Amino acid sequence: MAATKFLLAFAIWRLIVTVGFTVVPVELLRLGIEGQLSVETSHVEKASGDFGMLTREEPMAVMEPGSAEDVARLVEAAYQSAQGFTVSARGHGHSINGQAQARKGVVIEMSSRKRGMRVWKKEMYVDVWGGELWIDVLKATLHYGLAPKSWTDYLYLSVGGTLSNAGISGQTFIHGPQISNVYELDVVTGKGELLTCSEERNTESFHAVLGGLGQFGIITRARIALEPAPHRVRWIRVLYSNFSAFTKDQEFLISLHEKPARERFDYVEGFVIVDEGLINNWRSSFFSPTNPVKIESLKSDEGVLYCLEITRNYQEDDEDTIDQEIERMLEKLDFMPKTVFTTDLPYVDFLDRVHRAEGKMRSKGLWEVPHPWLNLFVPRSRIADFDKGVFKGILGNKTSGPILIYPMNKSRWDQRSSVVTPEEEVFYVVALLRSAVDSQALHLLGHQNRQILSFCHDAGIKVKQYLPHYSTQEEWKDHFGDRWARFSHLKLHHDPRRILASGQRIFKPLT
């Protein structure tokens, strides 16, 4: 009895020391968690911002969970609390517009602690904690000669963060987005219930959470599909001055998605070169210094070039045949003569390519700056209009960062997930990944983003935002279209007090 009293007193003392003198709801002090709850300035500061550096919202406290039960206890406390408070999972904080922030609520730092992963070699899947970074998932699975199938371009993102959006890259046309490559999830709902869901169990919740912008639950575990990991990658870039030749080839390449691996590429992306293009662009270091190219020397009628980026994965045993296979594939494409740039590297180095560019950007002070990014899904039937109006119009000759463009096929996306894509079978992602080095640039780029959205609206180009950001519920309703009723019904069911992921600004919390 005395020992129990002592332990209880010690637990309360520990919480008070950690939480300090900030006024927090009494429910938080009684949580009894394995992890840590903190109001230390450094923790609160970190949880108040994100990669976008466009908005800041201070939470009242930050939790580093020790387990899924900790997450459940916190959310249940918020749900039961008389006054209520919001709770947001934060993966690696790589959102642009404060999506993982929780004003005066609690931010759960999901990536704060490393956990073990369980690789099921025979079954070819891996169970990971929701806050795990994809780079660590890759390292753990490579140990078994396996790797996830579908990727993002950058691996320092959390599993829960990308599964709340979609997770896209050049492999999406074959495997679908990352949300199409998940077998099972453990999720903490907005009532604090811990739910296991999959195609067979709690099916509606499973599909709702995938691409659900964190609205229906906090992912604490994901079971991710694996495949045998290739050893190496042949990475090829070719240039086009003609947009229609460029998109025709991209669409042709993704139409081969069901062909055997030897008859297609494994990754199809592309980017637009409007100005600084190949030189001052963190996606393009590859062209130099071994493959220097003088953009001015390439003729382009309207000052814009397009780069198709493709890869072939291979095992070391295939080295003899790979060149011929690639040659045969390239013969079918209509790029500008003498603009083939090739490099060859280990699979892991290819997947982790953006991180190396990040190092260079950081050393120049160009990484931790505001990022007014705009990501759009554009229907195939209007991509040429988008090219004329945006790449050759609104952007002028300054883009301030890479502009990615590549097509995807809707049939590879599970329509039961919460993500919204255009109506057509083929649609493009256009990602304007810009950095603002000063306030003038930030103002200009923000203005350009609004111009692009207005242009699409006025021209009747039915784009959908990826990593969407809106200020009013009317805009959200418009984004979801006829899926809004289902989305808001599922919200009511999973998170009736609307306490989860309030930083998305879709529903006003009832607190």
Ligand code: FAD
């Ligand atoms: P956070 O920003 O921390 O969170 C994002 C949202 O998800 C928030 O609403 C948060 O509350 C919610 N959330 C976080 N964890 C969980 C969880 N465990 N359960 C439920 N909800 C959760 N995206 C692509 O698809 N493809 C790319 O190639 C790509 N490249 C990128 C490159 C860079 C340099 C950056 C900065 C971003 C890139 N993104 C890309 C976007 C990225 O997928 C999103 O920003 C994603 O949200 C970031 O993940 P995060 O772990 O940092 O999430």
